[in-house]
Amino acid sequence: MEMEVEKEQTEGADEGVELGVEKKVRVKVLLFARARELAGGSEFDLSVADGSTTADCVAELTTRFAALEVMRESIVVALNFNYITDPVEVKDGDELAIIPPISGG
Amino acid sequence: MGEMDEEDVVMRRISKLKKESVREEMVSRFARIRKEAREFREQLAFQEREEEAENADIVAGCKSDLDGEAQCREPEGQQFTKNTKQKEGDLKSQDPEAKKQEDRRLGSCGMENGSCAAGVFSSGHSMGADFIRRYSRQLLVPSFGVSGQKKLSESAILIVGMGGLGSPISSYLAASGVGRLGLVDSDVVELSNLHRQIIHTEAFIGQPKVSSAASACLALNSSILVKEHGRGLNAANAVEIISQYDVVVDATDNIPSRYLISDACVATAKPLVSGAALGLEGQLSVYNHKSGPCYRCLFPVPPPPGTRQRCSDNGVLGVVPGIIGTLQALEAIKLASGFGETLSSRMLLLDAFSTRIHMVKLRGRSPNCFACGDAPQISAANLHEFDYERFTESTLSEEGPKAQELIPVNDRLSSAELKKLLESGKPHVLLDVRDSHEYVISSLPSSLNIPLSLLKERLSVLQSAVDSVVSFPDNPQEKEYPGLQDVGSSKEECSSVVPSRENTSIYVVCRRGNDSQKAVQFLRSEGFSSAVDVVGGLESWAKDVDERFPFY
Ligand SMILES: [Zn+2]
Numbered sequence: 001m002e003m004e005v006e007k008e009q010t011e012g013a014d015e016g017v018e019l020g021v022e023k024k025v026r027v028k029v030l031l032f033a034r035a036r037e038l039a040g041g042s043e044f045d046l047s048v049a050d051g052s053t054t055a056d057c058v059a060e061l062t063t064r065f066a067a068l069e070v071m072r073e074s075i076v077v078a079l080n081f082n083y084i085t086d087p088v089e090v091k092d093g094d095e096l097a098i099i100p101p102i103s104g105g
Numbered sequence: 106m107g108e109m110d111e112e113d114v115v116m117r118r119i120s121k122l123k124k125e126s127v128r129e130e131m132v133s134r135f136a137r138i139r140k141e142a143r144e145f146r147e148q149l150a151f152q153e154r155e156e157e158a159e160n161a162d163i164v165a166g167c168k169s170d171l172d173g174e175a176q177c178r179e180p181e182g183q184q185f186t187k188n189t190k191q192k193e194g195d196l197k198s199q200d201p202e203a204k205k206q207e208d209r210r211l212g213s214c215g216m217e218n219g220s221c222a223a224g225v226f227s228s229g230h231s232m233g234a235d236f237i238r239r240y241s242r243q244l245l246v247p248s249f250g251v252s253g254q255k256k257l258s259e260s261a262i263l264i265v266g267m268g269g270l271g272s273p274i275s276s277y278l279a280a281s282g283v284g285r286l287g288l289v290d291s292d293v294v295e296l297s298n299l300h301r302q303i304i305h306t307e308a309f310i311g312q313p314k315v316s317s318a319a320s321a322c323l324a325l326n327s328s329i330l331v332k333e334h335g336r337g338l339n340a341a342n343a344v345e346i347i348s349q350y351d352v353v354v355d356a357t358d359n360i361p362s363r364y365l366i367s368d369a370c371v372a373t374a375k376p377l378v379s380g381a382a383l384g385l386e387g388q389l390s391v392y393n394h395k396s397g398p399c400y401r402c403l404f405p406v407p408p409p410p411g412t413r414q415r416c417s418d419n420g421v422l423g424v425v426p427g428i429i430g431t432l433q434a435l436e437a438i439k440l441a442s443g444f445g446e447t448l449s450s451r452m453l454l455l456d457a458f459s460t461r462i463h464m465v466k467l468r469g470r471s472p473n474c475f476a477c478g479d480a481p482q483i484s485a486a487n488l489h490e491f492d493y494e495r496f497t498e499s500t501l502s503e504e505g506p507k508a509q510e511l512i513p514v515n516d517r518l519s520s521a522e523l524k525k526l527l528e529s530g531k532p533h534v535l536l537d538v539r540d541s542h543e544y545v546i547s548s549l550p551s552s553l554n555i556p557l558s559l560l561k562e563r564l565s566v567l568q569s570a571v572d573s574v575v576s577f578p579d580n581p582q583e584k585e586y587p588g589l590q591d592v593g594s595s596k597e598e599c600s601s602v603v604p605s606r607e608n609t610s611i612y613v614v615c616r617r618g619n620d621s622q623k624a625v626q627f628l629r630s631e632g633f634s635s636a637v638d639v640v641g642g643l644e645s646w647a648k649d650v651d652e653r654f655p656f657y
Contacts, residue, residue: 074412101363105380
């Protein structure tokens, strides 16, 4: 499993500002169906630069899991369980769900 | 020894004959019940229509699905009058006790002319006693009650797919008293269906799923009408079939059907309850209802073929479609009877592994949607021209991936050639590149399992297998296949021949012969020039070499 699990606590991010280090935002990524299979897990934390959008997060995910890129157009993306189509800025603690369709029955 | 064998053979034959006769009896019994129930219902419906004509004022304002029914049954009109007559005669000739039983079975209140027909009643009439008894627990639910039950028994619901989802959907909809059920499927019942497709029984293996499901539905509730659409749904017939119903339930197992059904529902303005299940996950939503989105609004582009998962590859725990299908039945009942809040503009995600349910809030319909947007491209008039199979690059059935040809066939082995080579005693390594959870189900004797995804990092394992290869005459036909049915296979007697990299072949197999080609390409690039794979993989072995191989 190649995903990095971010272990630092939120205090790390706050200190970062004082130290002049780029502030990071931590987003909880929830994966479903094929995305879960590709990533080898159902959820993990993703650290992105402050001011990043949902589109940046998805771009980061498709770099990590290349196979996700080819199905980018067929995935429902939800921020805090609200379906989104246009990029939205993410905040610390947000939940980003990646939902490819399943068709089995 | 010989006697024992003979006795064994005789016993087996007897048991087989018994099974066959039980099955035959069940099939014919179900067929009889179905036929009788249909005739009786048609009689009731006919009388109901006559009554309606007389009491037009009573039924005014009461949306009648009987009109639709009359339409879809038009060609059978002649036949049905005849059947009704015959049925009346049959009933008269029966003795009172048998007739009482018959009435109970048919859910009528014992009146021959069926004037207090169960399941169908007009406003102003009292409900039949059996009707009240049958649905009493539902009638007692305050928000559903009499009006919900009434609307339900006047509604027509189409269920597309009689599989793992369709099983609980059709069972619950039949039991709950939906007036008319349409069942769509073109497949036959198979043994590998039964762990999840619980509406079908062993007796129906090899029979069309629609007949099996219709029998089960009518066995649950003979007071409803069930129509079988055994040819399946396609672009040519979708609009015509769907327009005969009020609510559509998508219980299919493939992507083109999902787009087809959604489009046809948009074109005919029918709400769609769409469910899917795979592995340990489920998805569910209500599309094309009120201002909610359609399937295309959410998934305008079908996922590329290589990224799709199928029950036949990824597996599915039987209860998962059971849960999703049951929820689909709930949504369909709400839509048909007009109570409660549906899943329109919401998507339910089931994670059966950790028993979690997530709800995703969706948007309304997309103005850019190809099917339901401001400038829709699909209508009832042109839907039949749309090529769903080409659009989704797959067929309207849950078919496996197309056989790839990464390596020319003449540079590969057939399963029969593999068998000869294994028997020849030529030094070799038999490499199986399936995932280990598949390998443990069943495998060829003396094979080495290195999953394709791990081949790169475990190349040394293969190398040492090649280095230490021993040759022995191998006759897989005379051995048990390792795996779940393994009864403790004995160690092979090996007669050593001096091995070398030059004379050691690597035969690569997988389930269907696609991954094995990728493995061979990789192995050859790593210097294993003698690697060769088997066309059609273990599927071909089971089909062409040894049907005893437990293919899954
Ligand atoms: Zn749409």
